[in-house]
Structure formats: C-alpha cells, structure tokens
Amino acid sequence: xxxxxxxxxxxxxxxKSYHTFNRDKKELYLTCKYSSDERKLxxxxxxxxxxxxxxxxxxxxxxWEELISKLPEDEIRFIPIQLEFKDAKGxxxxxxxxxxxxxxxxxxxxxxxxxxxxxxxxxxxPGARECVEISSRLDWNLEKIVKDKLKGSLD
Numbered sequence: 001x002x003x004x005x006x007x008x009x010x011x012x013x014x015x016k017s018y019h020t021f022n023r024d025k026k027e028l029y030l031t032c033k034y035s036s037d038e039r040k041l042x043x044x045x046x047x048x049x050x051x052x053x054x055x056x057x058x059x060x061x062x063x064w065e066e067l068i069s070k071l072p073e074d075e076i077r078f079i080p081i082q083l084e085f086k087d088a089k090g091x092x093x094x095x096x097x098x099x100x101x102x103x104x105x106x107x108x109x110x111x112x113x114x115x116x117x118x119x120x121x122x123x124x125x126p127g128a129r130e131c132v133e134i135s136s137r138l139d140w141n142l143e144k145i146v147k148d149k150l151k152g153s154l155d
Contacts (some may be wrong), residue, residue, distance in 0.1 A: 029067055073105045076102055079100075081095075083146065098128045098131040099132055
C-alpha cells in the first residue's frame with residue numbers, strides 16, 4: 001500500500017493498474033473509490049479500451065459522456081482519464097487528467113477530508129497533468145476543461 005495521511009492509503013493494486021493505464025494507454029479511464037471502511041482508495045472499474053478507428057476529437061473523447069452517466073450522485077470518485085486534443089500550437093496531444101468527482105450530494109465534512117487526500121493520490125498516481133474537481137454534472141464541460149486546464153482545443 002502507498003501510505004498517505006494518517007489512516008488513509010492508496011491500494012497497491014490501484015497503483016499497479018494506474019501504472020499500466022499510464023504506460024499502455026489502452027483504457028480510456030479508471031474509476032477509483034473509497035473502500036467500505038473509507039480508509040483506502042481502491043480501483044472501482046476500468047473504462048473501455050481505446051478505439052483505433054476514432055478519427056475526430058468528438059469520437060476520441062466519446063467516453064467522456066459515457067462516464068458522466070455512470071457516476072453516483074452521493075459518492076466521491078477519483079478518475080484518471082485520457083483526453084485527446086490540440087494544444088495551442090495545433091499539435092495533437094494525449095494527456096491524463098485526474099478528475100475528482102465530488103458531487104453536491106456528499107457531506108461537506110467528507111469533502112474536506114477528501115481534499116486533504118488529493119495530494120497523496122496525485123503522488124501515488126504520477127504522470128497526470130493535474131487534478132480537476134467537479135461537483136456537478138453541469139460542470140462536465142470537456143471543451144472548457146481542455147481550454148482552461150490544458151490550454152488546448154477540440155477543434
């Protein structure tokens with residue numbers, strides 16, 4: 001286990017799955033949740049595999065919309081996700097972001113606790129560009145996130 005804050009850790013199997021995800025770039029995302037005792041971050045599910053036939057950014061990032069529909073309204077998730085976009089110079093990029101899904105239905109004390117775990121998670125899951133917190137399905141605007149956080153576009 002990768003140790004973190006007192007009483008909190010990131011499961012070793014999750015770390016191994018993330019390293020494979022980051023190295024091989026086959027799955028489009030992973031979802032990570034708290035264990036039943038809430039002391040450990042564990043792998044929840046692996047996303048679908050990349051489709052080599054996808055040509056447009058809309059096709060390459062279709063998993064974004066599919067992922068949104070699967071998220072619970074009352075539970076936290078850390079989600080390493082691969083995004084394809086054009087950078088400011090027009091060059092094709094593939095970056096990993098970690099999305100912190102912290103929906104409005106989660107208790108404020110739990111949200112504060114999760115905030116203190118964020119740096120531990122980022123250290124245990126290296127290679128992600130940054131962690132973006134999203135608390136509402138209305139905030140799941142891929143174009144805005146690519147523009148604001150990655151300084152790119154989906155054009």
